[in-house]
Amino acid sequence: MASEKSRNGANHYENVACPFCGILCDDLEIGPSGEGLKVLKNGCVKSVAGFERPLREPSPQVDGKDVSLDEAVAAAARLIKESRLPVFGGLGTDVDGIRAVMALAEKGAGIVDHALSEGQYRNFKVLQSSGWVLTTLTEARNRADLFIVAGADVHELHPRFFERIVCNEASMFSDNPPKRTVVFLGENLDQSAVKGKRIGEVVTIPTKPERIAEILDAMRAMNKGATISGDTIAGLPRATIEDLFARCKGANYGVIIWAPPSLAFPNADLTVQAISEFVKEINLTTRFAGLSLGGNEGATSASAVCSWQSGFPLRVSFVSGAPDYDPERYAANRLLAANECDLLLWLTSFSPDLMPPESDVPTIFIGQPGTKPSRTPKVFIPVGTPGVDHAGTMVRVDNVVSLPLRKLRDSKLPRAADVLEKIEAAL
Ligand code: SF4
Structure with missing residues (x-):
């Protein structure tokens, strides 16, 4: 079948869905370049590598x-x-x-x-045993005022996530929505894409991913009104965690983001469970949700x-x-x-x-x-x-939509x- 022409003709495509990571951005512009394709707009390092890979048609x-x-x-x-x-x-x-x-x-x-699967099972074990409250990319983009990134180098996994979901200047409900706070919970997480007038504050809490569950469990206890003894929590000053808890309590719509592939240590499903239980419990007093990324x-x-x-x-x-x-x-x-x-x-x-x-x-x-x-x-x-050599369909990482992929070039593959x-x- 010949490749589908866009309305601009000449193999120039708009609103292309990208299959090269789980968030399936659907706003790319792709055009021809010599024998191949070129990402003209809204690309990233992964999508450029995928779409611009030269066509080779070896024999079986x-x-x-x-x-x-x-x-x-x-x-x-x-x-x-x-x-x-x-x-x-x-x-x-x-x-x-x-x-x-x-x-x-x-x-x-x-x-x-x-x-x-190894990463995905960190999630499945929690979903199967105790459940969770998750949001979607669209809901997070349009409603959240607090994002907590728990241990995941989101920018490396999904290079356009912050641009599309966190730094968007307008929302579905307002052309001038309130500023957002982004908290990075982890070590060496790339924060470079968190910028622009939508971002109010960026907070960094350096911790090993293995200790994130302790932080969430401590905040869960605080939420129940329990007294926690000691000057430190998970090796961090107690005041740091109290401040994070106050931000969670004060949020109108908080979202905790994790990515199962980034939690690569034994029993990491317990970290997903700690996040999920905290989210469920703080929902009694304010709106909060989890958002699991990955799905590449x-x-x-x-x-x-x-x-x-x-x-x-x-x-x-x-x-x-x-x-x-x-x-x-x-x-x-x-x-x-x-x-x-x-x-x-x-x-x-x-x-x-x-x-x-x-x-x-x-x-x-x-x-x-x-x-x-x-x-x-x-x-x-x-x-x-x-999405390059033939049409298809893929399920987005938040599991709520399937996106159509287009055939962009003629290939014998x-x-x-x-x-x-x-x-x-x-x-
Ligand atoms: S962030 Fe992911 S889906 Fe979006 S353009 Fe880059 S690789 Fe494609």
């Missing part, structure tokens, strides 16, 4: 030798058929891609897990589709013929490290850098043309990028969904 390969797509599909189907336990991992794809993975995993009696590499789409179709958010096995859920046993990293699986199908259609963990397990690699796996995969099938459907048909 089996054992490192060029073959036709049909031959590669047949070889992949043979490997899945012969496998005792295939794992379907990576899963950097759009909604259609993950739907096709689910169908293939069911027919091939395998296990599905996303490359970024299609992680939000993968967990959403897996939940719709199986009832569980990833780490699902179809070995018995019915979906079976176990967040520990069916973790792809663990299965590969323990040699409990004998085949890995790895899917990465956004980034050439999303690599599987090192293992000796034979691999079917369905990925970006520029990927350089450390070992030659048994089968390699290059695929296009959703197939959709991952089509490749996976062909493999399923050949099983």
